[in-house]
Amino acid sequence: MANSVKNIKWSVDEKPVKIDKWNCTAVKNSLDDAVRKVMTECFSYEENHKLIDNRLAICSVSCLFAITALIYDYLHPFPESRQVLAICVISYFVMMTILTIYTTFVEKNHFLVVHQKDQAGVDPDNVWTIDSHMKRFDDQYTLVIRYTDGQSQIERENNFTKSVGVWYDENGLLLLEVFKNDICGLHDSLLSEKKDK
Structure with missing residues (x-):
């Protein structure tokens, strides 16, 4: 599934987004924005703004x-x-x-809720709820994705915690493809659990 997602560019006016890598809030916000971009543009899920x-x-x-x-x-x-x-x-x-x-x-720590529409338009939407955590003065970013199956209402959850250093270069530019691969891996692991059951 990860190989079939669309390629995206992270840019504003065709310039790469650069942040102060020592500002934990800016780092977390840029990663959260990148997750939103991947889920809505790569997977074409519809964002729910209800919260x-x-x-x-x-x-x-x-x-x-x-x-x-x-x-x-x-x-x-x-x-x-x-x-x-x-x-x-x-x-x-x-x-x-x-x-x-x-x-x-x-609301808790949910910064994004997206709906995966049924292609036939018959079944209820699958819902993806995404949280993130990053402590002040810490380089560890935790991303938690919850998947709720629209038909069975069964919930599954998976997460990863990594140093933000793996996703940013020395100039503070986000390596979107590297980050996208990690998100897609988490996303695909939840879908593969569904197929295994």
Whole structure:
């Protein structure tokens, strides 16, 4: 399967993407972006934005409470606005609590959810959920891929942990083909488990 995936180029305006290889956050984000690129462009899976959309909805409601408090206090200065301010402040913190619970227990570390559509369009989609972990000041990047079969709803998971040094050259350029091969290997191992069962 890995040999049949499309070739991709990682570029912005036909220039290779370069990052500061000593910045752990930039390294993790660029690897996450590369995973997204491989899953959506190489395998032609459809990205599901539901997790991010829900987070944005919670944040938007929180901002509405803050804006309401600001405008109402401007139009009706304190102490006249005391009751509205109290309701908005309490509501804002309730929404922030909901956001924290949502990101901790629902979104978790999922940065990508993609759907593998059934070619005939009859069976439910197979779902690929992808997480990544990289500790601060550490060069070890962990990629976790979960595969949920659309028909049986059986979940399988596989992961790898490697030093980011194998995917970047000394100038901070991502070696996309090397990284893509590792992702494809993980992807194909989950599909081969399905065939073995």
